[in-house]
Amino acid sequence: MAAVTRGRSVRWLANAALVALAVNLCTCERTPKPTGVPVLAMRPSEDADCLMLRATSDGRGDLLLRCLTYAERLASEGRGPAPTSVPGASLPVYRYTPGSDHLEVLATGAWDEAPTEVCQCEVQDLASIAPLELKSHALRFQDRVVTTAGQHVIQAVASPSGRYVAVLSGAGRLHVQQDLVFGSGVWATGQYFVEILDRLSAAAVGPAVPVQVTTQRATRYLCWSCDERYVLSVHCFFVNVCIVETKLSEGNQP
Numbered sequence: 207m208a209a210v211t212r213g214r215s216v217r218w219l220a221n222a223a224l225v226a227l228a229v230n231l232c233t234c235e236r237t238p239k240p241t242g243v244p245v246l247a248m249r250p251s252e253d254a255d256c257l258m259l260r261a262t263s264d265g266r267g268d269l270l271l272r273c274l275t276y277a278e279r280l281a282s283e284g285r286g287p288a289p290t291s292v293p294g295a296s297l298p299v300y301r302y303t304p305g306s307d308h309l310e311v312l313a314t315g316a317w318d319e320a321p322t323e324v325c326q327c328e329v330q331d332l333a334s335i336a337p338l339e340l341k342s343h344a345l346r347f348q349d350r351v352v353t354t355a356g357q358h359v360i361q362a363v364a365s366p367s368g369r370y371v372a373v374l375s376g377a378g379r380l381h382v383q384q385d386l387v388f389g390s391g392v393w394a395t396g397q398y399f400v401e402i403l404d405r406l407s408a409a410a411v412g413p414a415v416p417v418q419v420t421t422q423r424a425t426r427y428l429c430w431s432c433d434e435r436y437v438l439s440v441h442c443f444f445v446n447v448c449i450v451e452t453k454l455s456e457g458n459q460p
Contacts, residue, residue: 241397242416245446246309248273249298254444255279257327259431262301263320269436271300271309272317273444282326302436302449309447325366327429327440333364335371338408343380343392345373347408355399355414360392363428364405370454371403372428372437383425391425391442400428400437400450417448 254273262268275297280286299317300309338347340362345352356375363372378396401414417439419426425442435455439448 242418243400243448243450244307245418245448246302246307247446248300248309248441248444249311250443250445251297254297257429257438257440257444258282259325259327259429259436259438260317260320261322261431261433261435263322267304267435269302269431269449270312270317270320271302271447273297304451323432325430325432327427327438330366330429331361331363331427333368335362335364335405338362338371338403338405345403345408352403352408355401355416356394356397358394360394360398360426361428363430365430365434366432367434369405370411370434370452371405372430373399373401373403374426374428374439375399375401393425398426398439398448400439400448402437402452402454412453415450417450419448 248271251273253275255276256274256279258272258274260270262270274282277286281288296314299312299314301312301316302309338345338352340346340359343358343360345354345359345362354373354375356377358376358380360374360376362374364370365372376394376396376398378394380394381392383391383393398417398419399414400417402411403409404411419439424445426439427442429438429440430436431438433455435452437450437452439450441447
């Protein structure tokens with residue numbers, strides 16, 4: 207009798223496990239593989255504090271990317287002394303060539319050899335996007351909601367000239383994190399999109415561009431290059447970037 211009881215218990219537990227598995231399979235979110243602009247890997251570093259961009263000076267339209275440490279950032283803003291230079295300790299400089307599927311790692315001196323304007327990504331979201339307004343992860347213009355490629359708007363950032371606004375949106379489920387240790391964050395599962403709007407009319411400037419973001423549970427933010435030729439979708443820990451060519455210089459106007 208005891209053996210029969212144990213047998214029934216084993217079968218009941220097995221059936222319960224199968225039912226639980228079936229429920230999970232039916233209720234879990236199925237996320238298709240993202241498509242579009244590729245993700246370009248960066249060399250991760252716990253010392254990276256901010257991302258800087260500048261164009262090369264050779265007229266090719268390539269983009270230079272460089273992460274600064276906290277001490278370097280303070281020095282660049284005039285709020286601290288220049289850190290002691292230690293050979294090999296500086297974070298790498300990257301070069302992006304239009305159409306490339308990777309970032310080329312350059313010597314640190316390549317950054318200073320390009321006497322072009324520098325843009326700091328972390329301060330760009332401080333600029334106003336009015337009359338557009340980002341509220342409850344939706345973009346509003348006057349009395350209407352602006353339709354975006356993804357259901358949830360993650361970020362909207364004005365261009366350096368103030369004429370355009372880049373929008374990052376996600377098509378999947380929205381996640382909002384409030385963490386005292388790692389800070390607040392917002393991300394979406396599923397396909398991400400980058401699109402550009404005219405700031406004063408909310409008109410789309412060209413089609414939305416899908417980006418191959420696959421990392422979940424990590425906030426991404428947008429950054430314009432100084433010449434507005436590129437919009438970057440940047441991983442919050444500088445693990446990777448997606449670089450979208452705006453084609454604004456080619457007459458892609460609203």
